[in-house]
Amino acid sequence: xxxxxxxxxxxxxxxxxxxxxxxxxxxxxxxxxxxxxxxxxxxxxxxxxxxxxxxxxxxxxxxxxxxxxxxxxxxxxxxxxxxxxxxxxxxxxxxxxxxxxxxxxxxxxxxxxxxxxxxxxxxxxxxxxxxxxxxxxxxxxxxxxxxxxxxxxxxxxxxxxxxxxxxxxxxxxxxxxxxxxxxxxxxxxxxxxxxxxxxxxxxxxxxxxxxxxxxxxxxxxxxxxxxxxxxxxxxxxxxxxxxxxxxxxxxxxxxxxxxxxxxx
Amino acid sequence: xxxxxxxxxxxxxxxxxxxxxxxxxxxxxxxxxxxxxxxxxxxxxxxxxxxxxxxxxxxxxxxxxxxxxxxxxxxxxxxxxxxxxxxxxxxxxxxxxxxxxxxxxxxxxxxxxxxxxxxxxxxxxxxxxxxxxxxxxxxxxxxxxxxxxxxxxxxxxxxxxxxxxxxxxxxxxxxxxxxxxxxxxxxxxxxxxxxxxxxxxxxxxxxxxxxxxxxxxxxxxxxxxxxxxxxxxxxxxxxxxxxxxxxxxxxxxxxxxxxxxxxxxxxxxxxxxxxxxxxxxxxxxxxxxxxxxxxxxx
Numbered sequence: 001x002x003x004x005x006x007x008x009x010x011x012x013x014x015x016x017x018x019x020x021x022x023x024x025x026x027x028x029x030x031x032x033x034x035x036x037x038x039x040x041x042x043x044x045x046x047x048x049x050x051x052x053x054x055x056x057x058x059x060x061x062x063x064x065x066x067x068x069x070x071x072x073x074x075x076x077x078x079x080x081x082x083x084x085x086x087x088x089x090x091x092x093x094x095x096x097x098x099x100x101x102x103x104x105x106x107x108x109x110x111x112x113x114x115x116x117x118x119x120x121x122x123x124x125x126x127x128x129x130x131x132x133x134x135x136x137x138x139x140x141x142x143x144x145x146x147x148x149x150x151x152x153x154x155x156x157x158x159x160x161x162x163x164x165x166x167x168x169x170x171x172x173x174x175x176x177x178x179x180x181x182x183x184x185x186x187x188x189x190x191x192x193x194x195x196x197x198x199x200x201x202x203x204x205x206x207x208x209x210x211x212x213x214x215x216x217x218x219x220x221x222x223x224x225x226x227x228x229x230x231x232x233x234x235x236x237x238x239x240x241x242x243x244x245x246x247x248x249x250x251x252x253x254x255x256x257x258x259x260x261x262x263x264x
Numbered sequence: 265x266x267x268x269x270x271x272x273x274x275x276x277x278x279x280x281x282x283x284x285x286x287x288x289x290x291x292x293x294x295x296x297x298x299x300x301x302x303x304x305x306x307x308x309x310x311x312x313x314x315x316x317x318x319x320x321x322x323x324x325x326x327x328x329x330x331x332x333x334x335x336x337x338x339x340x341x342x343x344x345x346x347x348x349x350x351x352x353x354x355x356x357x358x359x360x361x362x363x364x365x366x367x368x369x370x371x372x373x374x375x376x377x378x379x380x381x382x383x384x385x386x387x388x389x390x391x392x393x394x395x396x397x398x399x400x401x402x403x404x405x406x407x408x409x410x411x412x413x414x415x416x417x418x419x420x421x422x423x424x425x426x427x428x429x430x431x432x433x434x435x436x437x438x439x440x441x442x443x444x445x446x447x448x449x450x451x452x453x454x455x456x457x458x459x460x461x462x463x464x465x466x467x468x469x470x471x472x473x474x475x476x477x478x479x480x481x482x483x484x485x486x487x488x489x490x491x492x493x494x495x496x497x498x499x500x501x502x503x504x505x506x507x508x509x510x511x512x513x514x515x516x517x518x519x520x521x522x523x524x525x526x527x528x529x530x531x532x533x534x535x536x537x538x539x540x541x542x543x544x545x546x547x548x549x550x551x552x553x554x555x556x557x558x559x560x561x562x
Contacts, residue, residue: 053437079439086434094430104420105427109438113420145497
């Protein structure tokens with residue numbers, strides 16, 4: 001179970017550039033739940049995700065993973081509990097390392113690293129079977145450098161990498177946003193498969209309302225650094241983008257003016 | 265070029281292959297532009313020469329010299345990761361500080377090692393002249409260290425170090441404490457350089473506080489030149505490129521100095537180095553139009 005309690009952070013505090021990015025985010029995600037997070041630019045989605053990952057230390061509030069307070073743990077220490085797929089297809093892997101070396105890096109996530117060979121024969125075979133499920137023909141290209149793959153292929157491999165080790169939460173940071181529609185659909189489908197198959201607790205940030213309602217069990221909307229909408233179960237079933245907009249207007253008393261959210 | 269001059273060039277090339285491997289670790293693996301090298305090379309020479317003159321075992325002296333180099337690398341890395349000083353500046357600070365420290369260690373600007381026992385003394389029992397035996401022994405050492413470095417960089421820890429340089433954010437997300445790997449990598453890099461300095465002083469018969477001037481450029485020349493020739497895609501080839509680049513660089517310099525037609529003298533060495541480095545950086549790009557394969561210079 002993941003709990004965010006009153007998370008708040010202000011960038012450039014005390015300067016004219018002062019930006020409160022989170023103003024007390026409260027969110028509890030029970031084990032096995034797939035939550036989609038939506039919000040316009042500057043709503044605090046990325047900041048929230050970075051705080052959960054450990055890249056950003058909140059000014060106040062707490063993050064609890066299975067009742068353990070990890071607020072002050074640096075990213076590397078938290079890596080055994082948190083897996084992450086980045087928005088930038090280049091961000092989640094090392095371009096000059098081979099596919100199997102990238103997989104080996106992820107395979108050691110949260111474990112002690114030693115002086116043994118990073119890609120043993122056993123691992124090589126294990127990676128082959130893992131990567132064959134992508135149906136991208138990568139099983140015979142494990143020695144290829146990551147930079148030779150397309151953005152979609154890299155995101156698919158990144159997803160696979162994140163699931164190589166057990167985790168308490170999987171963070172997906174608009175991981176289909178940089179892909180063309182067809183590839184995005186493929187990566188999203190793969191996400192659904194992997195999350196379902198392993199019953200992963202997942203938090204997916206997305207820019208698309210449609211996508212936010214289509215996948216997962218629960219949708220949360222952030223606005224100006226707070227949770228303003230939280231729908232799940234029967235309430236969420238059959239909900240359309242229009243309904244979501246109405247709900248938002250009712251809650252906030254203002255209209256949403258982010259074209260990117262409305263159009264996608 | 266005489267045989268002695270040729271073997272002399274190979275000998276120095278092999279010594280600087282160790283520098284090149286160190287520079288490869290910092291510049292390429294960790295992507296940490298490190299100028300500490302100009303201080304840690306004479307540091308190795310100073311420590312080993314001082315200890316040898318004081319009567320210590322030359323092998324122990326060389327080992328301590330490598331440890332001293334590791335300490336210098338740690339200081340630079342610490343200035344960068346803990347105090348958040350820009351990596352280039354951090355390394356320049358350490359380099360400058362080492363100039364004073366090296367003078368303190370030696371107590372004077374230079375120490376002669378003529379007639380002293382060095383790590384190369386045992387070679388004298390062999391039935392061959394020193395100028396032949398020395399390059400052979402050094403070749404053995406360089407091969408062993410190259411293979412050890414290959415093994416290390418392909419281990420789990422080595423792979424984590426490569427990820428630290430390539431994509432630190434991703435590395436952290438995989439549980440890699442990037443700061444620790446920068447500290448460790450910089451220590452290893454400068455230990456190699458200081459070891460090269462120690463062996464250089466012992467093979468040349470003297471340690472001098474000015475030995476370090478331009479060492480980083482020579483190391484880079486070897487790394488970049490080797491890459492231009494071998495276009496390395498794997499760790500094995502990259503480390504091989506360091507060794508090959510270093511030897512070829514020395515041969516090119518010796519060739520240039522020996523070609524009477526060019527009229528170059530020993531004092532032109534730094535100018536030749538600069539020209540060779542510039543050529544090594546530009547030539548791979550100029551070959552591009554004739555290449556069909558994808559790739560190029562960074």
